[in-house]
Amino acid sequence: MAEAPPSLLSVCIDALTQQLLRPCDDDLLPCIYDLPSHLLDTLITRLPPLALRTFHHHLPFDEEGFSHDDSTKKRKRARDWNLNSAWQRLFQLRWPDRVKQIHRTDWEQLYWETHLQDCLDEAVEVALIPSFTGYIGDIQISDSILKYIGFVGNTNHSTCDHSKLSYHCLQFGSHVSCLGLQNVLCTAETSVLLRECKLQSLVLRCIRSKEQIDGLCKLLAQHCRTLTSLEFVHCALSTDFINAIFGSLVIERVQKHGIQHLSIIATSFLEPCTVSLPSGLVSFLSSGRSLCSLKLSENHHGWTFAKDLFVTLLNLSSGISVLDLSRNRISGWLFYYRRSLSGSHLSFGNGKSLKLLRVLNLRENNLGKDDVQHLRYALEHVPNLEELDISDNSIEDEGIRNLIPYFVGASETCPRITCLKLENCDLSCVGVNLLLHYLSTFKGPLKSLSIAENYLGRQVVEALGNFFHTPIEVLDIAGIGLGSDGFQELQSLIKEEIKLVKINIRLHN
Numbered sequence: 001m002a003e004a005p006p007s008l009l010s011v012c013i014d015a016l017t018q019q020l021l022r023p024c025d026d027d028l029l030p031c032i033y034d035l036p037s038h039l040l041d042t043l044i045t046r047l048p049p050l051a052l053r054t055f056h057h058h059l060p061f062d063e064e065g066f067s068h069d070d071s072t073k074k075r076k077r078a079r080d081w082n083l084n085s086a087w088q089r090l091f092q093l094r095w096p097d098r099v100k101q102i103h104r105t106d107w108e109q110l111y112w113e114t115h116l117q118d119c120l121d122e123a124v125e126v127a128l129i130p131s132f133t134g135y136i137g138d139i140q141i142s143d144s145i146l147k148y149i150g151f152v153g154n155t156n157h158s159t160c161d162h163s164k165l166s167y168h169c170l171q172f173g174s175h176v177s178c179l180g181l182q183n184v185l186c187t188a189e190t191s192v193l194l195r196e197c198k199l200q201s202l203v204l205r206c207i208r209s210k211e212q213i214d215g216l217c218k219l220l221a222q223h224c225r226t227l228t229s230l231e232f233v234h235c236a237l238s239t240d241f242i243n244a245i246f247g248s249l250v251i252e253r254v255q256k257h258g259i260q261h262l263s264i265i266a267t268s269f270l271e272p273c274t275v276s277l278p279s280g281l282v283s284f285l286s287s288g289r290s291l292c293s294l295k296l297s298e299n300h301h302g303w304t305f306a307k308d309l310f311v312t313l314l315n316l317s318s319g320i321s322v323l324d325l326s327r328n329r330i331s332g333w334l335f336y337y338r339r340s341l342s343g344s345h346l347s348f349g350n351g352k353s354l355k356l357l358r359v360l361n362l363r364e365n366n367l368g369k370d371d372v373q374h375l376r377y378a379l380e381h382v383p384n385l386e387e388l389d390i391s392d393n394s395i396e397d398e399g400i401r402n403l404i405p406y407f408v409g410a411s412e413t414c415p416r417i418t419c420l421k422l423e424n425c426d427l428s429c430v431g432v433n434l435l436l437h438y439l440s441t442f443k444g445p446l447k448s449l450s451i452a453e454n455y456l457g458r459q460v461v462e463a464l465g466n467f468f469h470t471p472i473e474v475l476d477i478a479g480i481g482l483g484s485d486g487f488q489e490l491q492s493l494i495k496e497e498i499k500l501v502k503i504n505i506r507l508h509n
Contacts, residue, residue: 009039013046020051021150029058044086048150049111052090056083056108087111094148112175118145119168120185127184136189137166169193177226183207183235187215191222201229208236217248224249224257228290231263238270243280250287257288263295263324269305277308285312295324297361306333319356326363326389334374357382363421364392369399376406386416391423391450397431404438419448423476427451429459436463440470450476452504458486465493473499478506 019028032055035043047055087107092099095114104110123139126132140163151162161167173196180203181190202223207216220227227249237245249257262284285291296309306325310333313320360382362375372395379385393399400422407417422435432451439446440463449472460480482490487505 009042013043016043017047017051017150020047020054029055030060033060044083045089047086049087049090049115049148050150052083052086053108053112084108109175109177112172113178115145115149116168116172116176117179119165120179120181123165124182124184128182136185136187137164137169137193139165141165141168166193170196173197177201179203180205183209183212186212186219188218190215191218194219195222197223198226199223200226201231202227203231203233204235205233206235207232207241210241213241213244217244220245220248224251226258228258229261230259231261231265232267233263233265234267235264236268236270237264239272239278239280242278246280246284249284255287257284258290259284259288260290261293261295262291263293263297264299265295266298269299269301276304277312282312285316291316292320293322294320295322296328297324298327301325301328301330303330303333306330310334314354321356322359323357324359324361325365326361327365329366330362331366331368331371334371334378354382356384358384359387360385361387361389362393363389367393367395367399369395369402371395372399373402376403379406384416387419388417389419389421391421391425394426395422396426397428397434399425400427400431400435404435407438407442416445418445419474420446421450422454423450424453427454427456429456432456432460433463436460436467440466442470446470446472448472448474451480452476452478454480456480456482458482458489461486461489461493464490468494468498468500469496471499474502475500476504478504 016032032040032043044052044055084105084107087110088099091107091111091114094111098114102110119141122142122145123136126139127136146163170193173194176194176197177199178201179194179197179199183204183206186204186207202220204216207213220230230249246257249259251257285294294313306328309325313323367375367390371393372390375390379388395403432454435451439449449467457480461482464477482505
């Protein structure tokens with residue numbers, strides 16, 4: 001059976017689409033904008049991304065949604081075109097798995113940002129081939145990507161070579177604020193390709209050579225006024241590299257930087273910065289009044305590094321609210337720092353950064369019971385702490401006993417702790433029962449507690465039952481050896497309405 005011929009409307013829309021994929025025609029666009037609303041609505045839903053971009057960016061309306069009619073000398077209000085929904089639909093068609101994870105309003109910006117990231121990721125595969133010696137900008141973008149935005153096959157729709165990476169960087173870079181770059185793309189050429197971007201967030205992976213550092217520094221200097229978030233993952237950083245990186249972020253004349261969030265994750269700090277803070281990092285921390293989040297995780301830092309970092313943070317004028325030192329080896333850092341303060345006029349409370357600290361993550365740091373005692377001393381001078389994670393540290397029951405006076409003192413002064421995580425800390429039912437007893441009388445706003453992966457058995461059932469009647473909302477007791485009988489017994493102790501909204505009760509494997 002022969003297919004029905006396309007309707008006249010479809011033929012016309014296809015013809016307009018092809019026109020919009022070519023260089024903008026000044027005579028054509030005004031005619032399109034004057035089409036009846038129902039035809040324009042249909043056209044918008046049929047346009048591929050590149051054509052919709054042309055339609056969108058040449059709208060004859062000002063920022064307030066008005067156009068000027070020369071014949072009547074009056075302003076005309078724009079039609080109610082929901083272009084954002086059209087961009088959302090195009091995004092969903094191309095990346096259906098990502099839509100549910102996104103809550104935002106500017107779908108066009110997100111579309112082109114994600115598109116350019118796909119182009120860069122594809123270019124990495126080519127640039128990593130040992131025999132590659134050409135320009136990164138000349139790397140060919142595959143037809144599978146080109147077809148999504150409206151280019152089909154190798155048809156030459158413009159005087160620009162749309163199949164090259166350089167075309168996509170320069171055409172769509174103005175929409176891009178967040179990017180991730182592999183080491184092979186950290187070159188001086190890339191800083192030229194991304195000159196149209198207004199980068200706010202940059203994630204860098206596997207940076208290891210001086211050549212890559214040099215290229216990266218050019219890119220950072222180019223965007224130092226807009227960057228607010230910087231993340232390094234699986235890199236190898238020497239003192240010279242660190243000094244160069246952070247030196248390139250300083251805004252000229254101001255001698256400050258605008259970074260708000262710095263993350264260095266799973267990165268090798270080469271000698272001598274494995275044991276002490278590089279001067280470039282100290283200078284960066286000291287000159288960043290906007291810095292509010294610092295993550296140095298899984299970098300094999302030792303106690304001397306952590307001690308020097310703490311001393312630096314103590315004297316900062318910035319207000320860091322999140323400090324993540326998880327998955328390092330910093331046992332003893334507070335002991336040696338506290339000892340160094342003996343007979344000194346300094347105290348933990350002098351630093352603005354510590355006074356504003358809200359989140360402290362010390363997970364998996366080889367901390368023991370003695371470390372908790374020194375931590376308690378430090379926490380007494382961190383009045384706004386809300387979240388504390390010391391999971392995966394063998395602090396044992398004695399560590400809990402060392403920590404309890406902090407909660408007692410906090411509840412009597414200015415309680416702040418809302419989330420406490422003590423997972424896999426080699427705790428027994430004795431220590432946890434004691435903790436739950438004090439937390440049950442804790443007047444503070446504790447909303448979330450995790451004691452998961454500590455084998456406690458049914459001996460904690462009564463204490464948990466009493467604890468349920470506190471304002472707790474999230475409780476993780478997975479893998480504590482409660483058993484089905486223990487859980488039933490726990491249920492029987494709940495006689496009145498509780499505020500708990502989420503509980504993890506996974507039984508031990």
